[in-house]
Amino acid sequence: MEIIIGLIIFYVIYQFIKGFSGKGKATDKNEVTLRVEVSGPGDYSSSYNRSSRPGGPPAKWYGPSMSVKVKDYDIPGGLVYVGSNLPDNYGYENDACLIDPSLKVSAAEPWEAGDQMGYWPKFHNIPAKSRGAYLKWLVGGRSEPEAYIGYVFLFFYGLERRLIVDGAKGKVSSQERSAIVNEVRRLLKIYGGNRSFSGYANNFLAMEWALYQSDNPAPSYIDFDDRYCTEPFQLVLAKHVADGKPIPADMALQWYRLNPNMSLRTPARRCAKEFKYLFTRRYQTKFGEGIIVKPNKTRLKIDYRAASPSIRGDMKLKVPDLPNPFILTGPINKINEIIDECTQELDPYSRFLGRKGSDPKSLTALSLIPKELIAQSSGAKTIRDRLSRICQDGIGFLPLETLYKTIGQKPPVKLLKKELESLASFIDSMGYGIAPDIRYHNMKPTIDGSVTVFPKGHGMDFMPSKEFRTVATILRLGAMVSQIDKDLAPEEETILQSLISDNRELTSIEKDSLTAFLHWCIHTPQNAVGLKSRLSEVSETEKSAISHILITVAHADGEIKPEEIKQLEKLYTTLGLDKEQVTGDIHALAANSGPVTVGLKDEDASYAIPQPAKPLGTSMGFVLNEELIRIRKEETKQVKSVLEDIFAEQEEKEAEEPLAGATVSSNPLSLLDTAHQRLFNSLLEKETWERAAFQETCKSLGLMVDGAMEVLNEWAFENANAPLIDDGEPIYVDVSLAKEIVDVQ
Structure with missing residues (x-):
């Protein structure tokens, strides 16, 4: 008898253990399987009262086309669980989403009593007034924009349970899944401003696709840039790698964003649109269609991070047998190199936007964006078309204020160096250049003056040579002399132009720039302001070379008028030379039949000798280039240094905050x-x-x-x-x- 009793007890224990171990298994091996392990902040099991397990008939799920009445509330549209028995995943209490009609309800508006709910609300343990507010929100079609976000989450908990738990048992049709997806997308339009809800909802939509539709391309409403969507993205990446496809730029950037060991720095987040465009271009330039990743041996496993406390935990989802490239570091390191490059390029622009009151559409802001981004900005084509019309005859000449209007900007009240640098940089980004360009010509226009615009511009990495700066100064000196009689002779312009075109040391970009600068010089009144102070320590040889430049330009048309002589005398005085020397230099020029020597013998030619536009008469003893030829190489460095500095502008002391960062105290x-x-x-x-x-x-x-x-x-x-x-x-x-x-x- 004792043996029989023992066998019966053993059998009962066996059946109990067998029944317990079988709980939660999916009925279809091809569907989702769940394994729940709760620990840490999500460990609710310790607070459960095992004696309060739900009882009575099972709760009912009301589908999308159904309605249900709870108390005095007629709830349209379904998508809720109603009843008194719907155990959560731990089996100790009702699911948080369950609407239990037996519980007390107090009337309230959807925006009321939210502060009386906990962080993870459950319908059965929130105050009666909170239940009333929630039911009122459901009755109103779940559309009240001012509703407390906790009520939205209570409803969302039910959708999660239906898709993840009931869906794993094959109880959810594709039509119902579609209705649930559409409802979540609708809720996002209303309540997506809440970061937490937006994250959980986006993850839900991505997981629905991953579990049920992953054989199809991911729909456009899924945001894989969202960190909440890390798990579904791993499935996308795994399939891509398993198929041997290259990783495109957008997927590479998503991979980096979602990697827990990586983080985008401030410029990439603050200038997200610009950063993505720049990264895509750099990535495609380096990798073409994308990086090819070899499938690794580690297999893919993904979890679902639920918002609902009733199914929250480590929920392992069954997915196809795929590799898990997401954990690889090699590809991420390659992507990181481009990320760093783009971040550094955008850093000045980001810093500017971070300043209070900064305008992202201002010329200063635009000048800080990498040029390839400006060229793709909205309105860039319109601006390029306008500049093209201005330069249709080669070099355009227009008022500075008109140029600002051409690019859609208001002229600044005062032209400071920073404003002019921003203007020049922006024009360069459009494929054109301006003169004078304060960065290269050592000159700046006036707010009511004019500038020239020329095609191609200076390019991205233009570095002017000393020869460029020297010739630029000579051009200005020559223009100054040519303007004395207010009647510019073609010969004067030709001889100055020959300094550019016949110079073998200038690059084609430098020649284009100097030609535009010359055009500006001869059409803009020049003056000798600041010349005297800068020439106070110049040697007599250097002064003589400069004086010969002035005489040569004045005599380019074969005639030096009295008013020109008078102005030349003033310039000689400025140079520290005797004004009476003007007459002597003119006579020397006319009397000599051969080249006039400056007293320097070394004929190390750095300039080609230009041919005059017309005979200057047998009395003309030298031309400008011939004079410069006779400057010895070593002394040329000194003379060029003088020429480069004599027109240097005295910069205003600008009491402005530095753009890239301010000087800080020692502590x-x-x-x-x-x-x-x-x-x-x-x-x-x-x-x-x-x-x-x-x-x-x-x-x-x-x-x-x-x-x-x-x-x-x-x-x-x-x-x-x-x-x-x-x-x-x-x-x-x-x-x-x-x-x-x-x-x-």
């Missing part, structure tokens, strides 16, 4: 109190912070999150003209900027 942290200093030092640890972790760090220091962010961002603006922290989910910290401010290597 900028001293401007912060102790608590904020400690917070700053903590933030140096990493760039990406989950909001909960950031909040905990602030709390430990006795700081409020919003206030701490404001203080540190204001401090960063004062020291580097850029914010330190980008608020969001997650929170980003510009660690490189922080280290720059405090000079940490």
